Ligand SMILES: Nc1ncnc2c1ncn2[C@@H]1O[C@H](COP(=O)(O)OP(=O)(O)OP(=O)(O)O)[C@@H](O)[C@H]1O
């Protein structure tokens with residue numbers, strides 16, 4: 001099987017006063033090469049928590065997370081950082097561009113700190129329709145443009161896995177759809193795996209599989 | 223460094239303002255230090271620049287030259303024991319005037335010495351002091367600012383005795399007055415009543431004696447009237463400036479970096495090592511501080527050139543570099559508070575849109 005990411009029996013507890021708040025109860029999940037998966041569920045269900053566990057940002061209370069066959073659930077902070085840098089691309093809700101880096105430098109920086117062979121950052125940005133913005137700072141970009149830069153930044157290191165937490169939340173529905181379409185096309189063309197958390201039902205036709213999270217349980221609905 | 227230069231380039235105004243603050247503080251510190259050193263020289267250079275190590279004074283004179291009175295008997299004891307390493311010294315504050323202008327008087331200090339002893343000053347121009355019974359004396363360069371030249375006549379206001387300037391020695395001063403060197407015979411003419419002398423200067427370190435007060439050079443200089451009070455208050459100011467700047471800079475850095483905590487979270491989430499970010503913050507502060515320190519060196523140097531001779535100011539290279547180094551250290555220490563914040567930022571803040 002070509003599962004890029006596999007979660008087995010993940011449990012995540014948060015201490016909540018005297019009690020423990022079990023946010024994720026025995027969750028298993030997988031996504032394959034070339035697959036674009038979506039996770040939906042009510043607010044507070046634990047979608048972001050799940051995504052941070054997938055992204056080596058958070059250590060689960062128990063269970064294993066394997067990325068390309070390597071268990072990343074028990075790594076040190078430093079090893080986690082390196083996994084995030086080289087194997088995972090993030091797209092955040094607010095795009096979170098660095099305000100003092102020009103658009104092309106946003107990608108150059110990621111290339112600079114990683115050991116991966118650099119691809120042409122400007123070509124990637126041009127492909128996403130940002131040619132005229134290469135030398136602009138993020139503050140002059142529209143929300144949709146920023147999100148496209150964030151997508152380019154997530155792909156620049158050619159990671160196998162892309163993680164996106166509500167990438168359309170700050171966009172109107174037309175822009176949001178365009179952004180998800182770009183993610184979908186790139187995932188399919190470059191044969192990557194992507195997981196997107198979303199509230200927006202109208203874009204679910206663009207994804208290959210849908211998972212529903214509720215009461216700490218995750219089940220595949222399509 | 224990549225992030226550092228981009229950040230400095232992007233926020234020119236903010237960083238210039240911060241650099242300006244560092245510059246102003248460093249400049250003020252340098253200026254006060256220069257003034258303190260200048261005043262110290264102006265107060266004690268005539269003693270400091272001798273090769274004497276210790277001074278023998280009368281017992282109970284409280285390290286004050288003018289309170290000490292030694293006699294020929296005392297001198298004979300030391301002369302026989304130390305030969306050329308001992309020298310008699312008398313110090314007397316007086317007022318002089320130009321022979322043709324009684325209204326323009328200058329306060330000076332007479333150093334009465336044996337012209338052949340090691341206390342005889344090195345010259346910057348003119349001729350050396352001799353032990354002959356003439357009126358040729360050597361004076362401090364400081365007198366030049368009152369219009370005195372080689373060959374000028376000096377009239378001692380009290381005794382009416384006149385001398386001619388034979389030579390100049392460098393800026394030697396005692397208690398903020400220029401020094402005039404007299405030999406024993408000339409001294410007799412100015413102070414005919416004086417039979418003894420004030421102190422014996424020794425080139426060796428003599429620790430103590432039951433019959434005399436033996437002090438080292440530093441103690442003697444500290445006891446020069448006004449010296450300790452001036453130096454004490456100036457260095458207190460400098461000390462406070464260091465402490466103030468530590469806190470001011472710490473707060474500024476903290477605020478600047480606090481605004482960027484979300485960016486640091488994002489950078490960490492993207493896979494930037496914490497150590498990279500620590501280096502980034504330190505080099506940002508370091509570059510700002512170094513530029514500000516270099517500019518203040520330059521400005522201080524320019525001001526030193528333009529300082530009037532009457533305003534004593536002196537900064538040696540070691541003091542300059544020492545101050546610069548200390549400041550760089552203070553800047554980096556004041557970044558610690560910000561660094562703790564940066565190290566603690568959790569990359570999770572980038573995800574979930576909860577920022
Ligand atoms: N650091 C934490 N400490 C304690 N509890 C937490 C922490 N982070 C999240 N939680 C709790 O875990 C639960 C799931 O949070 P999470 O952010 O994953 O929800 P979500 O599904 O992403 O919600 P939303 O759709 O509103 O973004 C919430 O009840 C939240 O209060």
Ligand SMILES: [Mg+2]
Nearest residue numbers: 047048574575
């Ligand atoms: Mg969330």
